[in-house]
Structure formats: C-alpha cells, structure tokens
Amino acid sequence: MSKIEHDCVLVKKEILNSENLFLTFESQEIAEQAQPGQFIDLKGAAFLRRPFGIASVNRDRGQFGIGIKKKSAGTAYFFEAKLGNIYSVLGPLGNGFNFEGLKNIFLIGGGTGIYPLLFVLEKAKEIGIKTYIATGFRSQEDILLEEEMGRIATELCIATEDGSAHLKGYAQQALEKLWSEHGEAKPDTGLFCCGPQPMMKMAAVWAESLNLQCQVSTEERMACGIGICRTCAVRVKDLISGELNYDRCCLEGPVFNAEVIQW
Structure with a gap:
C-alpha cells in the first residue's frame, strides 16, 4: 500500500x-502519483487539516501546487508561510477525472474550483486532448490563472459579472460561447466542472440536454480526508436500481459522474 502521509517542503509562494x-x-x-481531480490534506498550526485540490504537477522536479483562498483563520495561516517550511500532507487522495475515450474536453470553473482545472489542462495537453475552458469571476481584479490557463488550453473564455474584463456575464455564458464556436455533441467530447454547486448543477443540466457526458468535482467539507468521519457525504442515485444512497466526497469522489448526483 502506498504511503499517504508525507513531509513536504514549501519551495515557492505566489500571492495572486x-x-x-x-x-x-x-x-x-505525490508528484508521481497525483492525477487531475485528486486532492491533498494539508496540516497547518493547531488547526484541522485542510483539503485542497491539486492544481499543478511537475513530475520531473518532484513538485505539486495548490491554490488557497483566504476564508478563515485556518486558510489565512498559510499566507504567512515561509519558504523552506515543512508541512505534513496526506495525499494524493480521492478519485479524479476520467479522460478515457475523450478527444475534446469543455471545462467550467468558478471560485477556487478553477485551481484543480489547471491540472486537468496540463494532463489533457500531455495526452493530446483539446480543451476549451470557461471561467467566471466577479471583476477584473478577481481573475485568477489567466496567463497559465491561456497558455495551456486550446481556448480560454473568461466572464466577469461586472463586465470589467472579457465577456460580461457568468461562467455559464462563457461556456455557451465556447460551445457555439467549437462544440459538437459526440461520444469523444465531455464536460468537466469544478466550483460552486449552483454553477455545477446548471452545467450538468445543460450537458444532459446535449446528451454530453459530464463529470463534476464536488466541494463538500472534508475533515479526515480518508473516508472515516463521513462528514463529506454526497447524495447519489444508483443508475441501475434507482436506490438513493450517500457516497463520501473524499473517497468515492471528489469527482463523480454528474448523472448520479442528487442536487
């Protein structure tokens, strides 16, 4: 069984x-084992471990990256992190996105959900899959990873709610624009989503209307990260029996086929 707890050295810190x-x-x-959609549990100070989606991997250098938004004392702690510090990390954890049979991937991300999608873009480019990514932000000042994603994706479309940059609107409008220009509902085309639940639900309904396979990365609160505490339960439906049940975001997920999620 692979070791999941690692002492990781902080080698780079970028204030976005x-x-x-x-x-x-x-x-x-972690760099060798990580797959897009998986996450790590990072320990800081006296707080509980915090789950973060793996946002980037450099296997040659043995490095991986994560994005963090300041939401509480637990996440604010990492803004004071010093290069060279050693952190206890559990990972890589969970199940990621499935690329099998795909030649074109449309992606939609919002909020901190855009971070894991950067890793998806890296992997897709590596294996020759075209990617079209739609992201949404409140304003120009809130836009994240524009240069990084624009450099890797086949095409990037950004929406801002106030219209201060790029397309005025939401991530959904950016996705619809990309689809109108490049989309064709075929078995080798899929949609990957990560972000706020209302956005993912809307995207999943949209994908279903096109008979497009859709995978969503859920963002339930994960305490233990290894399936023991069950605080991250996601309500799902068995597509064969119709039975309703609960899967664990950290273990069976965080990525699920959208059709099983009971929104």
Whole structure:
C-alpha cells in the first residue's frame, strides 16, 4: 500500500491577490502519483487539516501546487508561510477525472474550483486532448490563472459579472460561447466542472440536454480526508436500481459522474 502521509517542503509562494495564493511543495511521491481531480490534506498550526485540490504537477522536479483562498483563520495561516517550511500532507487522495475515450474536453470553473482545472489542462495537453475552458469571476481584479490557463488550453473564455474584463456575464455564458464556436455533441467530447454547486448543477443540466457526458468535482467539507468521519457525504442515485444512497466526497469522489448526483 502506498504511503499517504508525507513531509513536504514549501519551495515557492505566489500571492495572486489579497485573497488568493499559490503554493508549490516538493514531494516526489505525490508528484508521481497525483492525477487531475485528486486532492491533498494539508496540516497547518493547531488547526484541522485542510483539503485542497491539486492544481499543478511537475513530475520531473518532484513538485505539486495548490491554490488557497483566504476564508478563515485556518486558510489565512498559510499566507504567512515561509519558504523552506515543512508541512505534513496526506495525499494524493480521492478519485479524479476520467479522460478515457475523450478527444475534446469543455471545462467550467468558478471560485477556487478553477485551481484543480489547471491540472486537468496540463494532463489533457500531455495526452493530446483539446480543451476549451470557461471561467467566471466577479471583476477584473478577481481573475485568477489567466496567463497559465491561456497558455495551456486550446481556448480560454473568461466572464466577469461586472463586465470589467472579457465577456460580461457568468461562467455559464462563457461556456455557451465556447460551445457555439467549437462544440459538437459526440461520444469523444465531455464536460468537466469544478466550483460552486449552483454553477455545477446548471452545467450538468445543460450537458444532459446535449446528451454530453459530464463529470463534476464536488466541494463538500472534508475533515479526515480518508473516508472515516463521513462528514463529506454526497447524495447519489444508483443508475441501475434507482436506490438513493450517500457516497463520501473524499473517497468515492471528489469527482463523480454528474448523472448520479442528487442536487
């Protein structure tokens, strides 16, 4: 069984804006094993471990990155992190996105949900899959990872709610624009979603109307990260029996086929 607890050295810290930062850690084991959609549980100070989606991996350097938004004392702690600090990390954890049979992937992300999608773009480019990503932010000042995603994706479309940059509107409008220009509902085309639940639900309904396979990365609060505490339960439906049940976001997820999720 692979070791899941690692001591990881912080090797890079990027302040993206007043609320967001990007941390890069060194861990050959995590870098080698991580797949898009998986997450890590990071321990800081006296607080509980915090789950963060893996946002980027450099296997040659043995490094992985995560994005963090300042939401509480627990996440604010990492804004004071110093290079060279060693952190206890559990990972990689959970089940990620399934790329099998896909040649074109449309992506939609909002909020901190855009971070894991950067790793999806990296992987897709590596294996020759075209990617069209739609993201939504409140204003120009809130836009994250524009350069990084624009460099990797086949095409990036950004929406801002106030119209201060790019398309005026929401991520859904950006997705619809990309689809109108590049989309065709085929078995080799899929939609990957990560972000606020209302956005993902809307995208899942939209994908269903096109008979488009859709995968969503859920963001339930995960305490233990390894399936023991069951605080991250997600209500799902068995597509064969119709039976309703609860899966664990941290273990069976965080990525699920959208059709099983009971929104």
